[in-house]
Amino acid sequence: MNWLSDDAISRLQAASAMPDFAGTRYRLMERVGSGGMGVVYSAEDSILGRRVALKVLDFPDVSGELATRLLREVHILARLEHPGIVPVHDAGTLTDGRVFYAMKFVEGRRLDQLDARKDRLFDRLRIFQRICDTVAFAHAHGILHRDLKPGNVMVGSFGEVLVMDWGVAKIIRSTPESAGECLSEGNATHATDSETTALLETGHGAVLGTVGYMSPEQARGEIENLDARSDIFSLGAILQYLLTNLGGTPLQPLSAIARKAMAPERASRYASSIALGQDIGDYLDGLPVSAYPENIFHKLARWASRYRLAIVLVLTYLVVRVLLLLWFRR
Amino acid sequence: MTQDTQIGGPSGKFPATRWSAVRAARSTDLAERKRALETIIVAYWKPIYKYTRIRWGKTDEDAKDLTQEFFARLIEKNYLADFDSSKARLRTFLRVCVDHFVANEAKAARRLKRGGSAEHISLDFAVAGFEMEQAKVSLTNSASPERIDEFLEKEFLRSLFGLAVEDLRKFCESRGKKTHFRLFEIHDLEDADSERPSYAELAAQFKIALTDVTNYLAFSRREFRRIALEKLREMTTSEDEYRREARALLGVESE
Numbered sequence: 001m002n003w004l005s006d007d008a009i010s011r012l013q014a015a016s017a018m019p020d021f022a023g024t025r026y027r028l029m030e031r032v033g034s035g036g037m038g039v040v041y042s043a044e045d046s047i048l049g050r051r052v053a054l055k056v057l058d059f060p061d062v063s064g065e066l067a068t069r070l071l072r073e074v075h076i077l078a079r080l081e082h083p084g085i086v087p088v089h090d091a092g093t094l095t096d097g098r099v100f101y102a103m104k105f106v107e108g109r110r111l112d113q114l115d116a117r118k119d120r121l122f123d124r125l126r127i128f129q130r131i132c133d134t135v136a137f138a139h140a141h142g143i144l145h146r147d148l149k150p151g152n153v154m155v156g157s158f159g160e161v162l163v164m165d166w167g168v169a170k171i172i173r174s175t176p177e178s179a180g181e182c183l184s185e186g187n188a189t190h191a192t193d194s195e196t197t198a199l200l201e202t203g204h205g206a207v208l209g210t211v212g213y214m215s216p217e218q219a220r221g222e223i224e225n226l227d228a229r230s231d232i233f234s235l236g237a238i239l240q241y242l243l244t245n246l247g248g249t250p251l252q253p254l255s256a257i258a259r260k261a262m263a264p265e266r267a268s269r270y271a272s273s274i275a276l277g278q279d280i281g282d283y284l285d286g287l288p289v290s291a292y293p294e295n296i297f298h299k300l301a302r303w304a305s306r307y308r309l310a311i312v313l314v315l316t317y318l319v320v321r322v323l324l325l326l327w328f329r330r
Numbered sequence: 331m332t333q334d335t336q337i338g339g340p341s342g343k344f345p346a347t348r349w350s351a352v353r354a355a356r357s358t359d360l361a362e363r364k365r366a367l368e369t370i371i372v373a374y375w376k377p378i379y380k381y382t383r384i385r386w387g388k389t390d391e392d393a394k395d396l397t398q399e400f401f402a403r404l405i406e407k408n409y410l411a412d413f414d415s416s417k418a419r420l421r422t423f424l425r426v427c428v429d430h431f432v433a434n435e436a437k438a439a440r441r442l443k444r445g446g447s448a449e450h451i452s453l454d455f456a457v458a459g460f461e462m463e464q465a466k467v468s469l470t471n472s473a474s475p476e477r478i479d480e481f482l483e484k485e486f487l488r489s490l491f492g493l494a495v496e497d498l499r500k501f502c503e504s505r506g507k508k509t510h511f512r513l514f515e516i517h518d519l520e521d522a523d524s525e526r527p528s529y530a531e532l533a534a535q536f537k538i539a540l541t542d543v544t545n546y547l548a549f550s551r552r553e554f555r556r557i558a559l560e561k562l563r564e565m566t567t568s569e570d571e572y573r574r575e576a577r578a579l580l581g582v583e584s585e
Contacts, residue, residue, distance in 0.1 A: 004488050004495070004519065011518045012491050013579075015551040016558060022548075029544065030529075 019056045019098050026054060026102065038070055038167070042105055045089075052089060056100040067099040073167045074101045076143055084134030086154075086162050106164075108157050111238070112150035124242045125254075125280055127153075130161040132235060132277030138163075139228045139273060144170040146226070148234035149213040150241050170226060213237045216264055229266040232273055236261025239280075253283050256292035351564040352420060355410040369564050370410075370420075371401050373493060377421070377485035378428055385478060386432050400431050415567040419575075421482050487579055490565075494558040495519065501553060509536060513543060514550035 004012070014031075019041070021028055026043040029051075033040045038055045045052050057070050077088045091101035114124065131153055138145060145152075146168045154162045215233035217225045240258040257279050263269045270276040279289040286306025288294055294302065304311060354366035375397060382400075383393040404410070404427070413423050502511035513532055527535070529543045536543070559576060566572040 004492050005521050006484075007521055008519050009484070009488055009491060012495075012554065012558075013487075015518055016555045018551060018555075020552060020555070022552060027544070028548065 019054075019094055019100060021054075021094065024094075026052070028054070038100075043102075045102070051105045052102045053086075053105040054100055054102050056094075057098050067093075069167060070099050070101070072171075073169065076166050076169050076171065077101075077103070080138055080141060080143065080166075082134055082137045084130060084137065084161055084163055085166075086164060106154050106156055106160075106162055108155050108160070110151050111153040111155060112241075114155070114242075121243075122284065125284055127155060127161050128235075128239055128242055129277045129280050129284075131163060131238065132273045132280065134161070134163045135231055135235060136273040136277065138169075139231070142172050144172060144226060144228065145231050145234070146170055146218065147210055147213075148231055148238060149210045150238055151210075153238070170223075172227070215266075217266065225266075227266070228272060229269045232261050232269050232276055233263075235273060235276055236269070253289045253292040254280075257283070257289060260291035350567050352410060352413065352415070352567045356408070367405050367410075371404075373489050373561065373565060374421070374424060374486065375401060376489045376492075377482055378424065380485050381425065381428065381478075381482060382432060384481070388432075396432060396435065400428055403431065413567075415571045420565055421486050422479065425478070425482055483579070490558060490561055490579070494554055494561055497557045497561075498550065498554050501557070502550070507546075507549070509538070510546040510550050512536075513546050514554070517547060518551070 018028065018031075021043070025045055025047045027046055029042045029044060031039060032042050032053065038057050041054045041056065043052055043054045044050070055070070055073075057066055071091070074088055074091045077085060081087070086103045086106060089102045089104070091099075093099050111127070131148075135145060135148065143166075145163065145166060147165060148163070152163065152165045154164055156162065211219070213234045215226075215230040218230050218233075236258050239254070239261060243254055243258060257276070260268070260279075261270055261276055270279070275290070279291055282289050286302060288299075288302070292298075351366040351369040354362050355370060357363045357366065378400060379393055379397040382388050382396050383390070386393075386396075388396060409427050413420065418426075498514070499511050502508060513536065516527060517532065529540055529547075533540045533543045538546075562575055562579065563572050566575055
């Protein structure tokens with residue numbers, strides 16, 4: 001019998017832990033990553049002949065709490081049909097008792113894998129705007145992500161931007177008319193249905209999220225104080241990451257946007273991710289941003305930057321005109 | 331949920347075998363008892379030998395003698411009759427027994443000399459000695475109980491997996507699936523200095539399709555898992571204990 005090294009034992013444990021999809025339509029290909037409570041594998045859907053991603057609960061789960069959370073994630077994803085959220089195809093329980101779900105296989109890079117040399121600031125900001133759109137959509141449907149960070153955003157090969165890993169998302173019922181600006185203080189109500197109650201009970205006082213990206217109230221475990229502005233804090237941290245971690249000195253208006261989104265007091269942050277995305281859009285369009293009060297010089301500089309082509313054309317025209325006048329007067 | 335998913339595969343289920351070596355070791359049927367004790371000894375002698383060497387600082391020769399004497403005494407005195415799975419794991423129980431045994435080593439040795447009735451057990455200590463060198467473990471007698479349990483757990487897992495791998499090899503050979511096992515051996519068992527071979531590299535090496543590599547490896551892993559769980563079941567006395575052990579050792583979920 002061959003000697004089994006510690007590494008070999010780990011591999012055998014991993015192989016034993018590998019979910020058994022025998023008898024199902026899926027053929028496992030390889031492990032592609034892991035989330036908070038499950039492992040993601042790529043697999044082939046033998047009926048439809050396409051590649052899918054399978055997220056399988058892979059943690060010894062004596063209480064069944066993790067299986068409940070994974071199924072809740074499936075329900076949340078199924079509820080959120082949006083181009084920025086990966087669609088779920090199927091869900092179930094394997095014969096070995098493990099819960100899984102199948103979703104679209106996304107090929108691309110995570111946001112924390114972007115390359116500053118290739119991905120220009122303009123492109124990064126456009127990506128960020130789309131993250132804001134997706135998060136706004138989720139908020140409009142009464143759902144907080146609670147773990148927004150660069151590692152949970154995928155940028156696809158064709159430019160698609162997907163917000164992933166809704167495993168610690170929180171469902172909060174919002175009033176129907178508040179779709180645009182929902183979940184801010186004053187108009188959000190905690191749901192009392194069994195699903196949400198279960199989640200609140202599960203998460204009561206627990207700190208779920210990622211240090212460096214979670215809001216102060218989330219870090220303190222103040223579940224009852226979480227609303228859209230907690231996700232906005234995380235969005236601000238992502239923006240900060242895109243501005244600083246990828247090189248270069250951030251421009252003042254953009255830094256101001258990130259600062260406002262990450263304000264320690266919730267009331268000082270943007271009221272919605274739509275407003276945050278709007279400020280980024282305004283910046284890209286050369287318009288003033290709400291987070292950055294301008295003086296006359298800043299206004300002139302921005303105006304000159306926004307109309308620089310027109311200014312160059314007019315100045316060129318004037319110079320040529322003057323030269324022509326001087327020529328004919330000679 | 332799809333119909334397919336609910337059906338599942340037979341190999342995905344936990345083994346149906348209900349035979350427990352630990353329970354059978356208390357049997358009044360001598361043949362049954364002997365078979366059960368052999369099963370337990372095969373799985374546990376290496377961890378116990380290594381434990382005796384490391385925890386008690388015994389020399390190779392002393393540890394060999396003690397291990398053989400311990401298992402001989404286990405059979406003779408039927409120690410397992412006192413084992414209660416609701417109170418402790420089998421390996422913890424065995425560890426306590428070994429500690430008692432080694433502590434009374436001189437007395438036990440005298441009894442063995444005088445009585446000379448202990449059954450001789452054939453164990454391959456050369457392999458165990460080699461494994462000790464490979465493992466480079468360092469567990470002194472001042473180690474905490476948690477560290478000792480961790481060590482025994484790891485060694486038991488190594489022993490269990492080693493037996494399962496050997497059974498898998500025989501199983502594959504008997505079914506004309508040598509390539510299946512060889513792929514499993516190269517990809518999952520062997521330690522490479524460089525990166526592990528990719529599926530594409532294995533396909534090229536064995537001149538088979540990439541999908542065959544995927545299927546062969548899936549087969550081998552599935553069978554390995556089945557065999558390992560069957561062995562684990564033999565070492566437990568109840569369904570609950572079995573599931574707890576399966577979760578802890580293999581990281582798998584039961585039905």
